[in-house]
Amino acid sequence: MKQIKIAVVDDSKAYLKIMNILLTNLGEDRNVDLNLNFFASPLEYKINNSTFDIVILDYIFYQFPSNLNGFNLDKTTKIKNSSTKVIINTSYENEEILHLANEYKDFIDKMSNKEESSGNELDIVNKVSNLIDEILEIENKIKW
Numbered sequence: 001m002k003q004i005k006i007a008v009v010d011d012s013k014a015y016l017k018i019m020n021i022l023l024t025n026l027g028e029d030r031n032v033d034l035n036l037n038f039f040a041s042p043l044e045y046k047i048n049n050s051t052f053d054i055v056i057l058d059y060i061f062y063q064f065p066s067n068l069n070g071f072n073l074d075k076t077t078k079i080k081n082s083s084t085k086v087i088i089n090t091s092y093e094n095e096e097i098l099h100l101a102n103e104y105k106d107f108i109d110k111m112s113n114k115e116e117s118s119g120n121e122l123d124i125v126n127k128v129s130n131l132i133d134e135i136l137e138i139e140n141k142i143k144w
Helices: 013-030 042-047 070-080 095-103 120-143
Strands: 003-009 033-039 054-058 085-090 110-113
Touching (some): 003 042, 013 033, 013 120, 033 042, 042 070, 054 070, 070 085, 070 095, 110 120
Parallel strands (some): 003 033, 003 054
């Protein structure tokens, strides 16, 4: 069974705890070995030398410089490993976000809005589940 490495980078420790529960349940439900890594600091994530199959990035990290945001981290992530699937997860939806999403579109696989619905965590889990399917499909093609 292939292990899928996932990183979640968000400055909300409560959100990280929720994602830990939801992603652990997803791995169990799908019978997939998920190696989950959680980072409350974008700096901690950036200096980490690990590569991941899937990375979920918050857009804004309030206690850090504005250039240390999800869009800059997605570019760094893709440069480190172009096959990493990146989800930008934000509670903002304005012209700035739309502009940045367009500017960084080559580095983003999926976008999710935290405020779009009260069930955002489930939206994220569904997007992660879809990316797991893509990764496993690629793995199966390689085996054949």
